[in-house]
Amino acid sequence: MSSAIRQPFKALWVTENGTNNFERFIVQRHTDDLPDHPLLVKVKYSSLNYTDALSAHGNKGITRQYPHTPGIDAAGVVVKDDSGQFQPDDEVIVTGYDLGMNTPGGLAEYIRIPSEWAVRCPSGLSLRESMEYGTAGLTAALCVQKLIQMGAKPEDGDVAVTGATGGVGSLSVALLAKLGYTVAAITGKLQANEGLIELGATKVIDRSSLDELAGKSLAKPHWGNAIDCLGGDYLFSLIKSLHYGGSVAACGLASAPTFRGNVFPFVLRNVNLLGVDAVEQPLEAKIEIWGLLAGPWKVAQLEFMTTELSLEQVPKILTQIYNGHSLGRYLIKLAD
Structure with missing residues (x-):
């Protein structure tokens, strides 16, 4: 010791x-x-x-x-x-x-x-840059990696990101844009519209628009895929508005730890709910992600x-x- x-x-x-x-x-x-x-x-x-x-x-x-x-x-x-x-x-x-x-x-x-x-x-990353990413950047990259592993492609349609002005959300927007995806940034802070566009979002959407979907069992498809940082009913509003075969990577609970759901999106649209954790990831997985963030995925x-x-x-x-x-x-x- x-x-x-x-x-x-x-x-x-x-x-x-x-x-x-x-x-x-x-x-x-x-x-x-x-x-x-x-x-x-x-x-x-x-x-x-x-x-x-x-x-x-x-x-x-x-x-x-x-x-x-x-x-x-x-x-x-x-x-x-x-x-x-x-x-x-x-x-x-x-x-x-x-x-x-x-x-x-x-x-x-x-x-x-x-x-x-x-x-x-890793080479290509300073200590300062590593903490500009921090756990938020690690989480965002893990979300993007999981979507890609499920087959998500830029041509599938917009990727919705909730909590887009937060640490994980803003880094998700920037990373997805760098990799060629079109990003719909969803936020309750529309005053940050200009900043989100600078990060690479193609559109900024008021979070309240998801509230309108809360009472529906299934919604009209809007998004190819999604990253959710909020949890609660916002998460299920994303799930039920994905295109057929789409996925949502869920990594946060800033809104709530529970949601009201049903099986319709899963059995009728073949959608996927992907859990993402950055805390207990095996060290090898963290090393891989840090290598990506220092290299081909480095956010400018x-x-x-x-x-x-x-x-x-x-x-x-x-x-x-x-x-x-x-x-x-x-x-x-x-x-x-």
Whole structure:
């Protein structure tokens, strides 16, 4: 196991003071406070995700014990690896598994983790770029990959993307457009219309149009395929408005974790509901996706989509994300 290294560092610290009363601070900790795992990483960049907002606001389904440091994403350089898998100064990316959930996460200047959680940062991708993608980019790419594996082609018709102004949604729009698909960006924030068009959407649609389909057992086909970041009845509205043989990759529950459904779209239109998870993906699958994002799938608009923050700004922005008031991606710079 890891030998002790006592290095002070800054971290986001979420505390529970009474029932359902959670507070968020920036505190100083020391590396010997971290779990006794083999791999110690100096974090240079992190990013913000809806999961981080849930953890920072006391969701016990995400984080069981407090005080805690959230942050399901981290990119940095190896300080020490007692497993021998990595060498000092190796650049690594860490996303998912238990990071930031019940293991102190990437919203801190250091993390200590199992070595098998880390991916070498591939050639063609900087540490900064890896966190401009973050788990959101990994999830978006997994959704696109799964649609392609199911046979989705650009000529099948528009790909609908719900939650299009969020991290996963905006990266899905940009990635699909890069790969030659026509994208219908569905959002409740029509003020972001111009930005979505710049990302590559061919049309921007008010999310309320899906509400009109909620009471129907089957709707007129609109989309060739879809990526859903919202869940709830929005997900089933997409399912029942796919063309014959179409697929929807479901990766989020920002609206709701359940929906009212029936079998008609599946047995009459041969559609497919595809589940997508980025947290527990095998490391080999993550390595493959990071290679694509560093190479043929690299999105040109990463800087345009990203707002850079300091660690001190994180508590306020996490509250905005928790309340559904966020746009695009948030990059946290922790070290030069």
